[in-house]
């Protein structure tokens with residue numbers, strides 16, 4: 001690709017209001033073209049993102065570097081990372097990449113097309129707006145204060161007693177009628193990265209019912225699983241907060257394109273962003289921000305929402321390999337983690353014909369609750 005043509009494309013990217021779905025393939029293509037020749041001195045990597053909303057820029061920078069590295073394995077993200085972040089090194093470096101073959105082009109640019117609307121929420125809705133560009137995003141909440149930290153339980157704090165705040169509490173500890181089928185959820189706290197899950201894992205997070213993943217871990221989900229976000233948003237827009245409160249949505253992994261599948265076979269170590277994971281949304285608050293439900297109400301909605309999610313997980317059979325979560329409700333929703341944990345562990349599931357997930361072993365479904373090490 002010639003620098004002149006690049007400039008034209010650059011100008012068009014910068015001037016048009018493109019959604020991130022449109023932008024990412026565009027900049028990837030442009031970036032790949034530029035890298036095939038000498039990166040023009042007048043076009044720094046930052047320029048590729050000029051005019052885009054700030055958060056979108058940051059996200060695209062990361063994806064840009066990863067994608068370029070994928071299609072040009074001789075340059076790993078470590079090399080490109082410095083180039084992308086430092087810009088100057090990139091500007092002055094002559095990068096002798098192999099030209100794109102039609103094969104690699106296909107593998108790269110097919111991605112966004114093939115990731116359209118996974119699973120639930122994707123059909124028959126006319127009101128849902130695809131893409132997350134109109135989402136009112138906020139920044140990650142500030143780390144917990146000392147007081148908040150004290151509220152957080154020690155890693156092994158748990159209780160098997162039922163939580164009186166939840167409807168499920170009535171199930172109690174004496175599961176007798178159908179004891180063989182019944183099961184409980186045991187939550188194990190662990191520091192680490194929620195998202196470093198194996199394929200087939202369900203990643204649970206608490207959601208509002210307004211179709212916004214604007215802060216905290218929800219924003220991280222939004223960035224990693226854009227298709228899941230669209231499915232969630234459509235699901236919300238098709239219903240009402242009152243109907244969704246206390247229910248769940250299980251969004252299957254985005255179906256990889258044939259290009260992605262091939263890529264994965266070739267580079268087994270490299271997991272494409274967002275693929276392979278189910279996203280488990282539990283609607284524990286009707287709204288967010290000032291309209292957010294009270295901590296008591298959020299807690300009350302948590303058990304039925306988890307029950308609903310477990311039903312959906314069971315329907316997936318052995319396609320689900322594990323279930324994990326973040327410390328739901330404990331950040332923006334402001335419910336002490338110990339309370340949420342107690343509510344979930346107090347539930348008895350699987351009775352009265354309720355389906356049992358394949359991952360249940362000896363009457364227990366172990367769910368690891370991951371927390372970032374610095375917050376643990």
Ligand SMILES: Nc1ncnc2c1ncn2[C@@H]1O[C@H](COP(=O)(O)OP(=O)(O)OC[C@H]2O[C@H](OP(=O)(O)O)[C@H](O)[C@@H]2O)[C@@H](O)[C@H]1O
Pocket residue numbers: 138140141194205206207208212213214215216217218219220287288289326327328329330331332333334335371372375
């Ligand atoms: N980047 C990250 N990576 C990894 N773990 C992260 C993280 N950021 C936070 N955590 C942890 O994840 C747990 C839950 O904390 P969060 O505050 O997220 O969620 P929550 O369940 O209390 O509240 C739900 C509402 O948060 C959003 O709200 P908005 O849209 O902004 O209205 C939603 O949309 C809902 O409405 C806590 O253990 C955090 O340490």
